[in-house]
Amino acid sequence: MNNEDYKGLMVFAEQREGKIHPVSYELLGKGTEIAQQLGIEVSSVLLGSGMDDQISELFYYGAQKVYYVDHPKLADFDLLNYKHNVCRVINEVKPETLLVGATHLGRSLAPRIAAALDTGLTADCTALEVGAEGNLVQIRPAFSGNIFAHIRTTTRPQMATVRYKVMQKLERDTSKSGEIVRITPEIVDSVLSIVGKETTGGVNIADADVVVCGGRGLKGASDFALLQELADALGGVVGCTRPVVDDGWMGKEHQVGFSGNTVKPKLYVAVGVSGSPQHLAGMRDSDAILAINADPSAPIFRLADYGIVGDLYEVVPKLTAEARARS
């Protein structure tokens, strides 16, 4: 098979419990931009059960064609059936590029597809560009975000997982429509079975507009109440650094950084956070950064738009009061 036989850009539409994950819309937005540069088509592949009413959303956000595989076995993430059916669609459609959200699901599924199709895969990209001869340049942070690697793929499809909350989705345009291509599902022995499901606390730090993050400048777990008050006043949520999680002060779902969550809020408030490279890797793309720290030499100040050098126990309550007064 020659690389020239592959045409178009395809986005894997991730869904959880019948709801399409917003990262899929973001990828359709970026995919549309790339496709317009190259004069190619943007399609999407959706696996699920009874999701007909949601297919139009993929059109509203940029898909021109949706390949839909509908089967009760595909309602939840079923690794081997997802892999098998996505591979079937790719072998049929032969897209030049396949983009997958770098969620837990995407990062588990995409490598299986890449190995099965003998093609290259770049993980957790934060930028995509059109390079020489129309090749996709896949840009990803490496070494805790201290460098960016520009990667190309010699095989097809060119596959990349792309970080959530990095690409821009298009305005939802309900006048758009497209072609639905129904693919007959082929169900294999799934082998894995889900025997239980739990949902944790529900703080979804990656989606918050304002994150108030506490580090080891705080003296104890109970002091996070101060940050919660500020977060409430700003309409945000509380995050924390890795050492705070390691000490058991906060749950891992609150952790911001290389080994925790990546956030991109409108405002990031770092309180008593020194700013290790591993922490900065998880928040450096925030729209605005405010740092509050007693140590003027803390690295976090170098990345901050605004900084207050001072005792957080004095500054934070004042800022909370000011925020309440102005809201």
Add this chain to the structure above:
Amino acid sequence: MADIIVPIKQVPDMERVKFDTEAGRIDRSSASGEINPFDLNALEAAVQLKEKLGGTVTTISMGPPQAESSVRDSLARGADRGILLVGKEFAGADTWATSYVLASAIKKLGAFDIIVCGEKTVDGDTGQVGPEIAEWLSIPHIAYVSEIREASDSSIVVVAEMESDHYAIQSPLPTLITVTKDVNVPRLPSFADKMKARKAEIETWGAADLADVADAANFGLKGSPTRLNKVVIPSEEGRKGEVFRGSPDEAVKKVADALQALGVLGSAK
């Protein structure tokens, strides 16, 4: 009884490693090599499974000759056997070619029950090699495992994270799991274990040793479908960098004014 395989990688100490901006690459001489921290969780999980089920733990690593120290360290931490895949043919491999070599070596080892991988490496940060190994071996995998709930000679029940949802998933053996830091706290090796590991034999396999199970065209840079075009060092972002000192009242007012101007404060909510 369970025969368990743990693929490990030697990585630089990420707190110390320097980036050579002139050469555009990592200066690996700036920090000593150690076992990828997530692989320590994988190894601990494997040793705990062996303690429960009986059997063996074998670590396997592809890397330069100096990665032998990490394979040796894995023996001190409870592995029974350590294999280092070394050779210039393997150099420059991406995740596809790396997983191909590791999976080929696992085929050569013969029957196994469970492969335990770290969720990712701290230097590459892809998390792709584990699932790719599973695909090469045509076995299922479960990624982002934060807890191993049950294990028997025929199946395993683990808790896998999918963002804020946690799924308990059962898999028959053989299977592959990738574990997060939450799965356990790795034990430190005792002095006696370290001494024993110092004398242990590390098996070294080269490309020729995989001849009957693998196609050498898929090894290393030559076999890798992804290529590094270049590395870019980000310039410091154009942040405003307005730092206020002195009176907290005044600083808070100024910051509040700035946040209001940005629309994150005092806007209609």
